[in-house]
Amino acid sequence: MPGEMESRIRVAGLTVALYHTHDYLRRLCRDYLVPPTAAPDLTVSLDPGEIEAEAARPGGLRGTPGQVESLCLCRKLADLLPTYGVLLFHAAAVRVGERGFAFAGPSGIGKSTHAGLWAEYFGATFVNGDKPLLICREDEVLVCGSPWAGKEGRQQNVTVPLGGLCFVRRAKENRIRRLPAEEAAARLLSQSLTPREADAAGSWLxxxxxxxxLVPLWEIECDISRRAAELSYRTMTGSP
Amino acid sequence: MKRKDGFVSRQVGGKVVAVPVGERTEHFSGMITLNGTAALLWDELAEERTETELVEALTAAYDVTPEAALADVRAFVKKLADAHLLEP
Known part of the structure; x- marks a missing residue:
């Protein structure tokens, strides 16, 4: 394609070659770029007309052509990652010491705000405010940064064990409970896109x-307050 | 009878869930949660099966009477039909 460039990045232990035409993606990827000599595990490119088709699709991705391109590439990559043991998960993930904690829920529920309270009061730092990657091994799950981090772009290129995942619901009273694994399926599936291809979808599940x-799962009903953040922080990290 | 193809199912957190893949995603969105007997019938119905064959599959796998199994089969098949998941 005319004007096509390549950004080669290292994410979630994988080397990925991304082909794109807009500079926007390169800027997003700045913390993840590796020399083009590193052999790629995966190559992701868009078909001609894919960005235009997406922009024209009702309910499709919106933004500048550069933003739409970056999100189309992100989605294509997310479809391929499960085969390599990695999930793209819609959540706000932070780091506390050598552990990661993630907050998930429908858009606009306040997961990013809640993660932000952990940063403000307890010195947590954002791993990724919108789309962290989860490396799901047979015996442990790790959370790591990715170039795609939502409007605020809060992310860092780190990988830490995931010490807890909390589904956020808004309520007037603050309450947290451990979510049994049997209740988790529907919530987990709703925060990650099903790959279209059958083998990848099987790996994804x-x-x-x-x-x-493997990950302690929680559900918090909360408002946006320091008390709510204290409740989740103490419960999830086990801090006094 | 036979269920529509284009689904992948696996255990997630102790439950069997099925999700649409490929072209099926254009006609069905979301997930299907299947309990023990439903998961077995779902697998059986990947191929053409009669009601009798489904009842036999259930009584072979579970300690249930043929009457109870038949009730389970009919209830599950109705659910599939209501969700437009049976082949015409």
Missing amino acids: TLLDRVAR
């Missing part, structure tokens, strides 16, 4: 099962 079994 297997990885979500690892998250359900």
Whole structure:
């Protein structure tokens, strides 16, 4: 394609070659770029007309052509990652010491705000404010940064064990409970896109099962207050 | 009878869930949660099966009477039909 460039990045332990035409993606990827000599595990490119088709599709991705291109590439990559043991998960993930914690829920529910309270009061730092990657091994789940981090762009290129995942609901009273694995399936599936291809979809479900079994899962009903953040922080990290 | 193809199912957190793949995603969105007997019938119905064959599959796998199995089969098949998941 005319004007096509390549950004080669290292994410979630994989080397990925991304082909794109807009500079926007390169800027997003700045913390993840590796020399083009590194052999790629995966190559992702868009078909001609894919950005225009997406922009024209009702309910499709919106933004500048550069933003739409970057999100189309992100989605294509997310479709391929489960085969490599990695999930793209819609959540706000932070780091506390050597552990990661993630907040998930429907858009606009306040997961990013809640994660922000952890940063403000407890010195947590954002791993990724919108689309962290989960490396789902047979015996542990790790959370790591990715170039795609939502409007605020809060992310860092780190990988830490995922010490807890909390589904956020808004309520007037603050309450947190441990979510049994059997209740987790519907919630987990709703925060990650099903790959279209059958083998990848099978891997995707297997990885979500690892998250359900290996990561402490929580559900918090909360407002936006320091008390709500204290409740989740103490409960999830086990801090006094 | 036979269910529509284009689904992948796996255990997630102790439950069997099925999701649409490929072209099926254009006609069905979301997930299907299947309990023990439903998961077995779902697998059986990937191929053409009669009601009798489904009842036999259930009584072979579970300690249930043929009457109870038949009730389970009919209830599940109705659910599939209501969700437009049976082949015409």
